[in-house]
Amino acid sequence: MTTKKIPVIERIMSANDKVALENRRILDEHNTHAINIMASPGAGKTSLIVSTIKALKGRRRVGAIEGDLASTVDSEKVKAAGVPAAQINTGRMCHLDANQVHDALGELPLDDIDLLFIENVGNMVCPVGFALGEHTRVAVSSVPEGDDKPHKYPTIFANVDVLVINKTDLLPHLPFDVAEFRRLAKSLNPDVRIFEVSCVTGEGLDEWSEWLVQLTES
Amino acid sequence: MHELAVTENILEIVGRHARAAEAERVLRIHLVIGELSSIVDDCVQFYFDYLSEDSIAEGANLVFERVPITLRCGACGHEWQPGDAADWTCPACGLARAGVTAGREFYVDSIEVE
Numbered sequence: 001m002t003t004k005k006i007p008v009i010e011r012i013m014s015a016n017d018k019v020a021l022e023n024r025r026i027l028d029e030h031n032t033h034a035i036n037i038m039a040s041p042g043a044g045k046t047s048l049i050v051s052t053i054k055a056l057k058g059r060r061r062v063g064a065i066e067g068d069l070a071s072t073v074d075s076e077k078v079k080a081a082g083v084p085a086a087q088i089n090t091g092r093m094c095h096l097d098a099n100q101v102h103d104a105l106g107e108l109p110l111d112d113i114d115l116l117f118i119e120n121v122g123n124m125v126c127p128v129g130f131a132l133g134e135h136t137r138v139a140v141s142s143v144p145e146g147d148d149k150p151h152k153y154p155t156i157f158a159n160v161d162v163l164v165i166n167k168t169d170l171l172p173h174l175p176f177d178v179a180e181f182r183r184l185a186k187s188l189n190p191d192v193r194i195f196e197v198s199c200v201t202g203e204g205l206d207e208w209s210e211w212l213v214q215l216t217e218s
Numbered sequence: 219m220h221e222l223a224v225t226e227n228i229l230e231i232v233g234r235h236a237r238a239a240e241a242e243r244v245l246r247i248h249l250v251i252g253e254l255s256s257i258v259d260d261c262v263q264f265y266f267d268y269l270s271e272d273s274i275a276e277g278a279n280l281v282f283e284r285v286p287i288t289l290r291c292g293a294c295g296h297e298w299q300p301g302d303a304a305d306w307t308c309p310a311c312g313l314a315r316a317g318v319t320a321g322r323e324f325y326v327d328s329i330e331v332e
Contacts, residue, residue, distance in 0.1 A: 001332045006239050008326045012227050012249075095220050125256045126220035129324075154304040155254050158318065187306040187314040190292065 016130055019098035023105060023133025030110035032063075033216045034118055036132050038156060039140035041122030044166040046074045047199040048140060049117045053081040055209035056115070060216055063113035065104045067096040067121045074119060084108055095126035098133060114216050124153040136215070142166040147176045150184040157188045162195065164208065169198040221257055225265035229275060231326050236274050241331030244275040248330075252285045252323040278329075287321030 011017065027034050039045050046066075053062050064085040066074040075087035086104040088096060101118060108116070118134060120127040137160040141149045144167060150157045157163065163185055165178070182194055195211070197204035228247065236244050251257065259282045270276045290297045291308035292315035300306055306316040 001242070003245060003330055003332045004239075005328050005330050006235060006241075007328045008231065008235050009328075010231050010235075011325045012224060012231070013324060015227055015230065093220075093223070095223075097223065129220060129224075129255060129257075151304040154306075155256055157304075158254065158306075183307075183314070184305060187316065188304065190315050190317075 013129065013131070016098045019102055020131035020133040023098055023102055024135075026102075026105055027110070027116070027133060027135070030113070032110050032113050032116050033136070034116045034132070034134040035136045035138055036118045036120060036127075036134035037138050037140060038120045038124070038127045038160070039122065039142075040124045040145060043122070043140045043142040043145065044199055045119050045122070045140055046077055048164060048166060048197070049119060050077055050081045051197075051199040051202070051205055052117070052209055052212065053078070053083055055205050056212065057082075059209075059213055060114045061112055062115050062117065063108050063110075064117045064119065065096075065101060065108070066119045067100070069093075069121065084113065090121055094121055094123050095130050096120050096132060097130045101132045115212060124149075124156050128156045128159050136161050138162040138164060140164045140166050141181075143168060143170045143174055143176045147178070147181040147184075150181070150188055154188050157185050157192070160189070160192060162193045163189075165194065165196045167198060167200070168196045168203060169201045221261040222265050224257055225262050225269055228262070228280075228326060229266065229269050229273065232275050232278070232329055233273060235326075235329060236331055239331060241274065244278040244329055244331050246279050246281055246330040247275070248281045248283065248327040250283045250285060250323045250325055250327045252321040253287045254318065254321040255324050283327070285320050285323045288319045289316040290319045291315055292317050 062083045064078045067088045072087045075085040078085040086107040088100045139160040195208045263280050286299050293313040294311040296310035307314050
């Protein structure tokens with residue numbers, strides 16, 4: 001039997017990317033701007049979303065998709081802040097994919113949502129590889145995690161639009177060099193926009209939410 | 219484990235192309251993976267051996283061609299490979315304007331069938 005080589009040249013993520021494009025079409029149809037929030041567990045993704053919902057009250061209508069391995073803890077927190085939320089439980093999966101987000105979009109009143117936060121599963125590696133149809137990608141990195149995060153996870157830092165440094169209220173207590181962190185992040189991603197916030201004191205949230213308001217000006 | 223999702227995709231793509239070519243068996247699968255993607259070769263092969271049982275690709279070998287990250291400085295045009303270093307400041311001019319020119323590849327290049 002003869003062996004032959006067949007050219008394929010097909011992107012491994014093409015099936016996911018196709019659904020991501022469809023998600024984008026649905027979002028655009030409803031004039032909803034989606035933000036994919038990625039970070040390690042405990043960086044403060046949910047706190048940032050809840051604080052932002054409060055800061056944007058009366059200015060932008062917010063909604064959320066909450067991704068987690070299990071439980072509805074996060075979506076309950078977001079709903080308690082008064083906005084529509086859908087929960088995705090990924091079970092064994094370490095990331096959200098476009099299909100899961102597609103299903104969640106069907107559960108949300110998109111006509112009433114200007115800004116949709118998609119909170120990814122807590123993980124600095126896997127979520128980056130899966131397009132969801134989002135318009136903006138945000139990484140959250142918190143002060144207690146250390147200022148060497150860009151060294152350890154260059155891929156996520158190189159592939160986001162925005163970087164939020166969270167828990168800045170802890171800076172006086174920890175050896176975190178903000179300037180060096182910013183320098184490294186900018187070296188990996190010259191165009192990345194960086195915000196410094198504390199969801200505890202509220203510091204920096206004004207600048208962040210003002211930027212979100214401008215982002216969703218239609 | 220996102221290697222599982224990735225492997226399912228590879229198997230689907232390979233099966234579709236092999237059937238279209240009326241192949242009986244897939245022997246080798248050539249993948250081109252940039253260093254910016256975070257997948258572990260052995261892990262994909264492990265899942266592949268498990269998922270491909272009783273399929274046209276059962277027993278196929280995965281061949282990984284890894285593409286190193288290549289950067290181009292947007293300020294001075296210098297090109298270099300940073301390797302494992304996560305500081306992408308240009309070694310020639312000292313500015314942080316690096317653009318990725320290679321290292322994001324993530325595709326099935328070809329299959330060998332009989």
